[in-house]
Amino acid sequence: MAAPVVLxxxxxxxxxxxxxxxxxxxxxxxxxxLIEAEALQRQASARSAYPCQTLLLGVQADLVMQQMQAxxxxxxxxxxxxxxxxxxxx
Numbered sequence: 717m718a719a720p721v722v723l724x725x726x727x728x729x730x731x732x733x734x735x736x737x738x739x740x741x742x743x744x745x746x747x748x749x750l751i752e753a754e755a756l757q758r759q760a761s762a763r764s765a766y767p768c769q770t771l772l773l774g775v776q777a778d779l780v781m782q783q784m785q786a787x788x789x790x791x792x793x794x795x796x797x798x799x800x801x802x803x804x805x806x
Contacts, residue, residue: 730756731800734775737782738792746783750776759806768806771799 730752737746757772778792788795 726752726756727800727803727806731796734779734796735793737779738787738789738796741782741785741787743783746779750779750783753779756803756806760803763806765803765806768799768803771795771802775799 730749733745733752734749736742737749753772753776757769757776760766760769760772774795775792778788778795781787782792
């Protein structure tokens with residue numbers, strides 16, 4: 717019997733990709749994470765989850781800064797962790 721396939725939630729997939737963007741400094745990872753963040757923050761807005769939306773907007777700013785080679789290092793990772801925690805269930 718084959719093991720069941722478990723798909724990561726969109727938030728978990730975003731978190732993993734954004735973290736890799738911040739750590740690996742790969743522009744294509746940052747671009748994909750930006751697209752995912754935009755979709756998530758629109759979902760948050762549609763659910764009136766404004767604190768979550770605000771956290772995601774902050775992470776989007778961090779991703780753009782990373783693309784511009786002006787990353788915030790540990791602060792960006794902390795913002796990502798806060799967004800992941802603040803958007804649980806999204």
